[in-house]
Amino acid sequence: MNSIEFKQLILNANYYTKYEPILYKDSLEIYGYEALSKFDINNDVISTEDIFKKLHHNNKLFFELEKRNKQLQVENFDFKSKLFLNFDADIFVTCEQQQFWESFLLEHKTNLVVEITENGSDDETSATIMKNFSLWLKKKSIDTALDDFAQDGSMFSFFMMNNSKYIKIDKSFIKQINSNENYIHYLNGILKTIKLNGQYSIIEGVESKYDYDMIKSLDCDFVQGYYFDTLVTIV
Template sequence: MIHFMNYIEFKYLIKNAQYETKYEPLISTKDDSIYGYEALSKFEINQETISTEEIFRKLHHNNTLFFELEKRNKQLQINNFFDNKKLFLNFDADIVNSFEQKSYWEQFLKNCNKDIVVEITENGSDDETSMQIIHNFSLWLKNRGIESALDDFAKEGSMFSFFLMDKSKYIKVDKSFLKQIKKNPNYIEYIKGILKTIKLNKQFSIIEGIELKEDYLFAKEIGFDYMQGYFFNNLVIIK
């Protein structure tokens, strides 16, 4: 199991795992058209699927391997994407931290010839050092004119930052918000305020976790710009 992997086993994983990318559509709430796709990865070794989140959390303790894995992974996501829509790529700030890493990713994003949105994820720890790395990454993207999306907004354990919100073009509201509203409808007023602020800032809102028709109808009624989730599985493409 991944829990017991040592450095050598992780290195073997990076070089030998089968990488697969699923492209999950982002749907416009106005006309149900596909606005773009988020690239989601799956790793398989010895015919066993390995949790992406688990790998990333483990590799936070080994930045060199993490960087090597993501170089291969992101290249695959780019190479297998043939649509002319926006492509949302998840980036962990820890792999865009050193001078070498920043130079590599700047050239990579410049040469990929795709309409890229970088999703800023929080897979690491929530200490002050990690927060500063994420803030630096967000500013780095902004200064280079690369569009970014703040992922997992309002997810349990995620940090709230006006700095990150201000630097992002897209705010992705976590699926846990839908579940919370079903438990306590009063939170609808909270999401209305968030959406109003996003629009005033000339940003765009995306709601994740659309799984049922009632979720789909709610996203339209409440005023999100885009929506994403298993409800649209028939539109998912896998490369």
């Protein structure tokens, strides 16, 4: 498939968003929602992660796609609670991109949280792009969340952690604790540090009652995962 065919395939794909709830850990009241995107390409549902891996080498197409996606995610949200939007810093590098996102984000910044995601690369250029994006968001007083903390393959940055209002603990932590309970002490230390820093913690990947029962004793602020989809009404 050539680049033109790939572009048309992506831009014409059926697109939909699921709003996954983020809840207070103890009361299970809804705090906000994360917008999760899917694409239906030739009757095959594909996650954004699979597509974005290819788009990192096509910045213009990546920007066009994400501009459309984010506009739809905002237009279809009622803003009765916080909306968490995933942003890859690679779509914030040119003057055109920066001007568009400044207008877009500032219009909704009271109710938006920008989740800064990684593209899977830990090279110096990617780290610098993420740092610059984080600095810009902080300067504009836009709340941010550090996504996928402790995910396999992700890079750890004190700078990114210190500049985020929310720290999202990756689902890999729950899986590790389920196989080795000693890791719960490591997680307790991370959660304590987050709280001492005046930040908020979100544990992702809660997929069963067993998972939820396991983390009830932890001093985290919010939880997220497929288990809660059956407990709340999705917007």
